[in-house]
Amino acid sequence: MSRQFISGNDAFALGILLAKPAVISAYPITPQTTVVERLSEYVESGELDAEFIHVESEHSALSCAIGASAAGVRTFTATSSQGLLYMAECLPYAAGGRYPIVMMNANRAIALPWNIYGDQSDSLSQLACGWIQAYAEDAQEALDFALMSYYIAEHPQVAVPFMVNLDGFHITHTYEIVDVPTREQADAFLPPYETENRIDFARPKNMAFSAGPGHNKIFRRNHHKAMLRSSEVIVECESRFAEFFGRRYSGLVDAYKTDDAEFVLVTLGSVAGLARDAADELRGQGAKAGVLRLRYMRPFPEEAIRKALAGAKAVAVLEKDISPGKGGAVFAEVSGVCESVRLNAIGGLGGEDISKESLRSVFAMLAEGKEGELWL
Amino acid sequence: MAVTAKNISRNEFFLGHKACAGCGASLAVRIALKTLGERAVATLPAGCMSAVGFNFPQLAFANNAIISTFAGTASMMTGIAAGLRRRGEKDVAVVGFAGDGGTADIGIQALSGAIDRNDDILYICYDNEAYMNTGIQKSSLTPFGAATTTTPAGRNIRGNPGKKKNMFAIVAAHGIPYAATASVGYILDYARKVEKAARIRGTKYIHVLAPCPTGWGYDVADTVEIAREAVDCGLWPLQEFEAGEFRLNRKPGNIAGVKDYLKRQGRFRHLTDADMERIAKPEGDR
Structure with a gap:
C-alpha cells in the first residue's frame, strides 16, 4: 500500500492498472480524458500489458469492448456526457450479451445547452440500459470501485457490465490523498477472468442473436434476475475487499x-x-x-x-x-x-x-x- | 494452393438459414466461410444475413459468429481480433459480412477507423444495392435510376436520382493493404480473393456484388447470371488494390450489354433509352 496525492481520474486509472484489463478502447472526452491518457502511459511504459485501441467514436469504443469481451478477455473503456449518449445503443447491447465490461463515466451535463461541467444527467438517463451503476463519493472510493467492479461484473452469478460514475471535476479533477494497493494485493483480491460466454474454437458459438416473442422474455428476465443477484455479490465482494485492504464499504x-x-x-x-x-x-x-x-x-x-x-x-x-x-x-x-x-x-x-x-x-x-x- | 471448385471445403458453415430463394448474399457468406474454414469468426451487423441466420434457437453458423450493432461491424471486429490475440489464438480469420447500407452508410465511420488502425480483419461488403432486409429502401450504394421503396419510380422521379458511392475507391484511398471487388457471378474469383486476403496481415476489404431477386425484380434462378452480366457489361468491374497498385482482373467484354442487364430487372423497368445511355457511358453516373 502506498499513499499518493492524486486526482480522482488518476486514482481510477491506478485501480484499472491493478485490475489488468487485456483490452482498452477509448475515445477522448472531457472530463474523462486523463484516465485514458494515464492508461496509455502505463501501456507505453510496460506497467500494463494491454492493447490500447484508439477508436474513432464512443460508439466504436463500446462496440470494440464488446468484441474483446466476447473473445473472453477483461476489457475497459471510459466516457462522459455526450459520449455516453453517443454509445447509448451499445449499452443494452453489452448488457444483454452479458459481457462484464467495466466503464468509467465522468458525470457531466448533457447538451443543449452545451456545458462541460459536472452533473449526473448523463448516467441517470441510462438507468434502464441493463448496467450496474455505482456512484463514487471520492477518489479513494473511485479507485476501490475500479477493483471491485471487475470482481462483481465478472462473477458467474452476475455477468453484467459495470458503470462506475465519478462526479465530473468534483471527483475527476480534484486531488486527494489515496491509499493505493500493491500489485500483489490486487492480484490476490481479483481472480483472472474466466468465462464460457466467449468465442470458442472447440465449441463454436453463435452470439448476440435474435430472440423472438417468448424467448425474448426469458433472456430479459434472466438479465433482470442477475442484476438483482448482484446485490449479494456486492456485499460478498466488499467483505473480501475489507479482508484484503482494510477498507469496509456498506453495500448499496x-x-x-x-x-x-x-x-x-x-x-x-x-x-x-x-x-x-x-x-x-x-x-x-x-x-x-x-x-x-x-x-x-x-x-x-x-x-x-x-x-x-x-x-x-x-x-x-x-x-x-x-x-x-x-x-x-x-x-x-x-x-x-x-x-x-x-x-x-x-x-x-x-x-x-x-x-x-x-x-x-x-x-x-x-x-x-x-x-x-x-x-x- | 488456389481454391478451386474441386478442392473447396465440403464443410458447410452457413446452412439452414432463412434467406430468400436465389439470394446472392447468402452465397457470398457461404463461399467465404468455406474458403476461410473453421478458424473464421464472423461478425454481422443488422442486415439480411444476420436476420436470416441468428434466430434463436435456429442458429445457422457452424463457426463462431456474432451480430454487431448496425454501425459497429468493423469496431466489433477490432475488439474480437484484439481479444483473440490476447488469448493467444493464432491463425484466426476475423471476418465481417455487412450489407451495402451497413457498410457505405451507417458503418463507414467504423470501417474507416479500422482501416486507419490497420486492424487484422477481413471486411466483406455484400452489396445488394439497397436496404433489402427492411424492405428495399435506397442506400448510398443503390445505383442511379433504381426503383426502391424510398425512391419509387413515378411521374416526377424516376427511381434513385443519385449515384452509387464508390466504396472500393474510398477504401483504397485509405492505403489499405488489400481491397478487391468481386461478384457472386464469378464465384471462384471471389473465393480466391477471400483466400488471398486471409493470407495478408492488416485490414482487407472485399466488395462483392450480390444480386437480390426480391429487391431487383428478376427470376430467382437468374442470380448468378445477372451477377456475371453486371461484370461483363462493365458496370461492375472486377478489380484489386494491393500494395498501392490498382489492377483490373477482367476486361469487360460486352459494353453493349448494359441495356440488356438493366432491362431484365424490374427495378429499372421505367428507365428511358436516354437514362440507360447515361448509365452505359463510362464517365456517366452509375
Whole structure:
C-alpha cells in the first residue's frame, strides 16, 4: 500500500492498472480524458500489458469492448456526457450479451445547452440500459470501485457490465490523498477472468442473436434476475475487499445517522460529504438530521432504502439531473419505496456549486413540512 | 494452393438459414466461410444475413459468429481480433459480412477507423444495392435510376436520382493493404480473393456484388447470371488494390450489354433509352 496525492481520474486509472484489463478502447472526452491518457502511459511504459485501441467514436469504443469481451478477455473503456449518449445503443447491447465490461463515466451535463461541467444527467438517463451503476463519493472510493467492479461484473452469478460514475471535476479533477494497493494485493483480491460466454474454437458459438416473442422474455428476465443477484455479490465482494485492504464499504447505500433521524437527505456522489456536514450542524442545534448516500442506482437499493428511511418523518432527494416534465430521476425511484419522501431538490446542474447553506435550507424545509420541487 | 471448385471445403458453415430463394448474399457468406474454414469468426451487423441466420434457437453458423450493432461491424471486429490475440489464438480469420447500407452508410465511420488502425480483419461488403432486409429502401450504394421503396419510380422521379458511392475507391484511398471487388457471378474469383486476403496481415476489404431477386425484380434462378452480366457489361468491374497498385482482373467484354442487364430487372423497368445511355457511358453516373 502506498499513499499518493492524486486526482480522482488518476486514482481510477491506478485501480484499472491493478485490475489488468487485456483490452482498452477509448475515445477522448472531457472530463474523462486523463484516465485514458494515464492508461496509455502505463501501456507505453510496460506497467500494463494491454492493447490500447484508439477508436474513432464512443460508439466504436463500446462496440470494440464488446468484441474483446466476447473473445473472453477483461476489457475497459471510459466516457462522459455526450459520449455516453453517443454509445447509448451499445449499452443494452453489452448488457444483454452479458459481457462484464467495466466503464468509467465522468458525470457531466448533457447538451443543449452545451456545458462541460459536472452533473449526473448523463448516467441517470441510462438507468434502464441493463448496467450496474455505482456512484463514487471520492477518489479513494473511485479507485476501490475500479477493483471491485471487475470482481462483481465478472462473477458467474452476475455477468453484467459495470458503470462506475465519478462526479465530473468534483471527483475527476480534484486531488486527494489515496491509499493505493500493491500489485500483489490486487492480484490476490481479483481472480483472472474466466468465462464460457466467449468465442470458442472447440465449441463454436453463435452470439448476440435474435430472440423472438417468448424467448425474448426469458433472456430479459434472466438479465433482470442477475442484476438483482448482484446485490449479494456486492456485499460478498466488499467483505473480501475489507479482508484484503482494510477498507469496509456498506453495500448499496451509505447511511449516516439515519437510525434516529427524523429528516433525511438522500443523495449520491461527491455532494454527500457536504450533506453530512450540514446534518451534523443541524444535529448540533437539536435537529435529528441524517444522510443516505446511494452508492448504487442499479441494482436499485430498494430494501436498504426502505430500512434506512423507516423511521424518518420527512425525506428529501437531492440530485444533479432533471427529467423535464417529471422531475429528478432519483426522486421518482426513491419515492417508489418510501412514503415519507417529500422534497425533490434539484441542484448542481451544469456544474453549479451546491452550498452548505442550501442544504441546511433543504433540511429546514423538511422540518416545516414543505413538499414538492426545489431548485437550488 | 488456389481454391478451386474441386478442392473447396465440403464443410458447410452457413446452412439452414432463412434467406430468400436465389439470394446472392447468402452465397457470398457461404463461399467465404468455406474458403476461410473453421478458424473464421464472423461478425454481422443488422442486415439480411444476420436476420436470416441468428434466430434463436435456429442458429445457422457452424463457426463462431456474432451480430454487431448496425454501425459497429468493423469496431466489433477490432475488439474480437484484439481479444483473440490476447488469448493467444493464432491463425484466426476475423471476418465481417455487412450489407451495402451497413457498410457505405451507417458503418463507414467504423470501417474507416479500422482501416486507419490497420486492424487484422477481413471486411466483406455484400452489396445488394439497397436496404433489402427492411424492405428495399435506397442506400448510398443503390445505383442511379433504381426503383426502391424510398425512391419509387413515378411521374416526377424516376427511381434513385443519385449515384452509387464508390466504396472500393474510398477504401483504397485509405492505403489499405488489400481491397478487391468481386461478384457472386464469378464465384471462384471471389473465393480466391477471400483466400488471398486471409493470407495478408492488416485490414482487407472485399466488395462483392450480390444480386437480390426480391429487391431487383428478376427470376430467382437468374442470380448468378445477372451477377456475371453486371461484370461483363462493365458496370461492375472486377478489380484489386494491393500494395498501392490498382489492377483490373477482367476486361469487360460486352459494353453493349448494359441495356440488356438493366432491362431484365424490374427495378429499372421505367428507365428511358436516354437514362440507360447515361448509365452505359463510362464517365456517366452509375
